[in-house]
Amino acid sequence: xxxxxxxxxxxxxxxxxxxxxxxxxxxxxxxxxxxxxxxxxxxxxxxxxxxxxxxxxxxxxxxxxxxxxxxxxxxxxxxxxxxxxxxxxxxxxxxxxxxxxxxxxxxxxxxxxxxxxxxxxxxxxxxxxxxxxxxxxxxxxxxxxxxxxxxxxxxxxxxxxxxxxxxxxxxxxxxxxxxxxxxxxxxxxxxxxxxxxxxxxxxxxxxxxxxxxxxxxxxxxxxxxxxxxxxxxxxxxxxxxxxxxxxxxxxxxxxxxxxxxxxxxxxxxxxxxxxxxxxxxxxxxxxxxxxxxxxxxxxxxxxxxxxxxxxxxxxxxxxxxxxxxxxxxxxxxxxxxxxxxxxxxxxxxxxxxxxxxxxxxxxxxxxxxxxxxxxxxxxxxxxxxxxxxxxxxxxxxxxx
Amino acid sequence: xxxxxxxxxxxxxxxxxxxxxxxxxxxxxxxxxxxxxxxxxxxxxxxxxxxxxxxxxxxxxxxxxxxxxxxxxxxxxxxxxxxxxxxxxxxxxxxxxxxxxxxxxxxxxxxxxxxxxxxxxxxxxxxxxxxxxxxxxxxxxxxxxxxxxxxxxxxxxxxxxxxxxxxxxxxxxxxxxxxxxxxxxxxxxxxxxxxxxxxxxxxxxxxxxxxxxxxxxxxxxxxxxxxxxxxxxxxxxxxxxxxxxxxxxxxxxxxxxxxxxxxxxxxxxxxxxxxxxxxxxxxxxxxxxxxxxxxxxxxxx
Ligand code: SF4
Numbered sequence: 001x002x003x004x005x006x007x008x009x010x011x012x013x014x015x016x017x018x019x020x021x022x023x024x025x026x027x028x029x030x031x032x033x034x035x036x037x038x039x040x041x042x043x044x045x046x047x048x049x050x051x052x053x054x055x056x057x058x059x060x061x062x063x064x065x066x067x068x069x070x071x072x073x074x075x076x077x078x079x080x081x082x083x084x085x086x087x088x089x090x091x092x093x094x095x096x097x098x099x100x101x102x103x104x105x106x107x108x109x110x111x112x113x114x115x116x117x118x119x120x121x122x123x124x125x126x127x128x129x130x131x132x133x134x135x136x137x138x139x140x141x142x143x144x145x146x147x148x149x150x151x152x153x154x155x156x157x158x159x160x161x162x163x164x165x166x167x168x169x170x171x172x173x174x175x176x177x178x179x180x181x182x183x184x185x186x187x188x189x190x191x192x193x194x195x196x197x198x199x200x201x202x203x204x205x206x207x208x209x210x211x212x213x214x215x216x217x218x219x220x221x222x223x224x225x226x227x228x229x230x231x232x233x234x235x236x237x238x239x240x241x242x243x244x245x246x247x248x249x250x251x252x253x254x255x256x257x258x259x260x261x262x263x264x265x266x267x268x269x270x271x272x273x274x275x276x277x278x279x280x281x282x283x284x285x286x287x288x289x290x291x292x293x294x295x296x297x298x299x300x301x302x303x304x305x306x307x308x309x310x311x312x313x314x315x316x317x318x319x320x321x322x323x324x325x326x327x328x329x330x331x332x333x334x335x336x337x338x339x340x341x342x343x344x345x346x347x348x349x350x351x352x353x354x355x356x357x358x359x360x361x362x363x364x365x366x367x368x369x370x371x372x373x374x375x376x377x378x379x380x381x382x383x384x385x386x387x388x389x390x391x392x393x394x395x396x397x398x399x400x
Numbered sequence: 401x402x403x404x405x406x407x408x409x410x411x412x413x414x415x416x417x418x419x420x421x422x423x424x425x426x427x428x429x430x431x432x433x434x435x436x437x438x439x440x441x442x443x444x445x446x447x448x449x450x451x452x453x454x455x456x457x458x459x460x461x462x463x464x465x466x467x468x469x470x471x472x473x474x475x476x477x478x479x480x481x482x483x484x485x486x487x488x489x490x491x492x493x494x495x496x497x498x499x500x501x502x503x504x505x506x507x508x509x510x511x512x513x514x515x516x517x518x519x520x521x522x523x524x525x526x527x528x529x530x531x532x533x534x535x536x537x538x539x540x541x542x543x544x545x546x547x548x549x550x551x552x553x554x555x556x557x558x559x560x561x562x563x564x565x566x567x568x569x570x571x572x573x574x575x576x577x578x579x580x581x582x583x584x585x586x587x588x589x590x591x592x593x594x595x596x597x598x599x600x601x602x603x604x605x606x607x608x609x610x611x612x613x614x615x616x617x618x619x620x621x622x623x624x625x626x627x628x629x630x631x632x633x634x635x636x637x638x639x640x641x642x643x644x645x646x647x648x649x650x651x652x653x654x655x656x657x658x659x660x661x662x663x664x665x666x667x668x669x670x671x672x673x674x675x676x677x678x679x680x681x682x683x684x685x686x687x688x689x690x691x692x693x694x695x696x697x698x699x700x701x
Contacts (some may be wrong), residue, residue, distance in 0.1 A: 200445070
């Protein structure tokens with residue numbers, strides 16, 4: 001038992017405690033201590049101190065004395081990370097705010113290590129349910145956030161510790177991963193993808209693997225998540241509270257000035273293609289909540305990740321500028337002569353580039369239409385200009 | 401009352417290093433403990449200017465733009481994207497160089513936002529330019545026998561940007577530390593291409609007044625000055641050009657002392673940071689002997 005828990009409990013008992021099932025009060029006959037499992041009355045101070053290692057007490061201490069931040073996104077996010085009711089006891093509608101009670105949560109946080117398991121490395125895949133909650137193979141409570149896997153466990157004095165890593169590294173031994181302590185390292189980890197290319201969109205599903213933050217405290221966990229996926233926690237919480245402020249395409253386009261002023265000229269149909277091209281889950285893990293306009297939804301799939309996208313991002317705005325210019329051109333009719341296989345090959349090439357597979361197609365895999373030799377042959381045969389067709393040289397990326 | 405510093409910058413979709421100085425300086429300020437929170441927000445990266453304020457818990461927020469001069473971004477883009485209710489550029493009462501602070505409520509978060517002038521026009525930036533000269537020469541007393549050039553875009557893009565260059569050049573001149581001081585421009589006279597025409601001193605330190613290294617500071621300026629024929633092959637520091645030794649420093653924004661300007665801006669706006677200012681001035685000082693060479697060039701957007 002820890003003195004800091006006992007001291008805090010005695011101090012708080014005067015005003016009364018009512019948190020996550022724990023009720024403690026001071027009465028003329030002594031202290032009263034109540035949990036869903038037990039009730040004790042007429043306790044002396046020593047008796048009360050003797051109960052300070054009860055999970056309900058350490059749980060109260062952790063949330064009320066260490067985490068704090070009532071009404072803050074970070075607290076709600078940490079509650080989610082252990083499948084606790086987001087609003088603890090003061091929530092008016094418990095149905096809407098389901099979560100595990102303390103004993104259940106503690107069992108999960110302790111995981112197999114305390115529940116008769118060997119406490120060793122995970123050798124089975126962790127089961128994560130539809131809400132993203134599951135039991136970790138090596139003893140903890142697992143949640144996912146985009147491509148992040150968070151495993152919560154109990155540390156010293158039942159304070160929570162978090163293991164943060166890529167979801168696809170769930171089964172990796174921590175010793176085999178690059179270990180980090182400073183949550184701000186996440187900025188570097190998330191900067192380049194597995195092919196060392198810059199990730200301009202932080203929520204693109206291209207987070208590299210091979211790293212772990214093995215033991216973060218609550219503050220550090222939220223900092224790291226913020227660095228990987230900025231503002232996702234804040235927006236998720238706003239949405240949870242029913243207060244997400246969505247700016248639809250029309251609002252966003254009309255707000256633009258300078259070189260982006262033009263994007264409100266992109267036809268509605270073009271906006272459909274933008275959402276389809278950029279915002280589906282294969283490209284971005286934010287769940288698109290913005291539509292063409294209020295009451296005028298886009299057909300493209302918005303995705304189903306936990307965190308919402310509340311307005312077109314800067315990347316989409318910059319891309320839309322390009323498409324607005326391109327869509328201003330008049331259509332013309334061209335006549336091509338292609339064999340059926342060549343026509344199919346053109347589609348293969350477009351498909352491979354659009355799905356980001358072009359670089360993976362093996363040099364000698366001639367069954368692939370987007371194979372380099374196949375593409376070069378097609379160019380030699382059908383596109384008379386041969387080698388490089390440099391295009392119109394319009395490669396300006398916006399600096400404004 | 402808790403207070404936060406939010407550093408806002410341009411960022412890039414193409415250049416992974418453009419945000420590095422912003423992160424570095426924010427980290428320096430964070431380490432002083434002067435603010436309860438220090439965060440960064442970007443026009444082109446995340447969190448976006450639209451959403452950075454909601455990542456801050458404090459009710460009192462000091463926003464400092466990592467921009468060189470007053471203009472389109474500081475006057476239109478940033479206030480609009482931060483949703484500063486009632487923003488009017490006249491509230492800065494600026495002559496193009498003197499924007500200090502104006503205070504608003506952010507419409508989406510209700511926070512009190514003290515919107516500060518950009519780092520580039522603060523008087524403390526002059527010290528950063530000089531510190532940059534110390535860094536690149538590895539000499540904390542550099543001055544005697546040296547010429548000093550501040551380089552900017554020129555008026556073509558923004559009239560105020562040239563004003564900022566003149567302002568700092570004049571302040572360095574008044575220090576009477578370097579033998580000669582000259583403002584140079586990329587797209588107008590006096591041009592940086594002719595740098596050696598403007599100096600008698602054998603040694604000339606050249607510092608671009610840019611917040612981050614990129615296309616201009618790593619490709620254009622080195623080639624324009626004749627430090628190299630092809631930026632990809634790199635250049636020497638110092639490099640011999642027409643009988644002068646050119647000590648090219650790269651963007652002033654990468655100099656660690658820039659963190660001090662962030663603090664000064666917030667202090668001018670009413671933040672309580674006095675002790676932290678001392679700390680940053682001390683911790684970022686140049687040790688005699690160690691020369692810092694610019695990092696290799698990266699394409700900018
Ligand atoms: S606008 Fe689309 S691509 Fe951009 S963050 Fe939102 S969902 Fe992702």
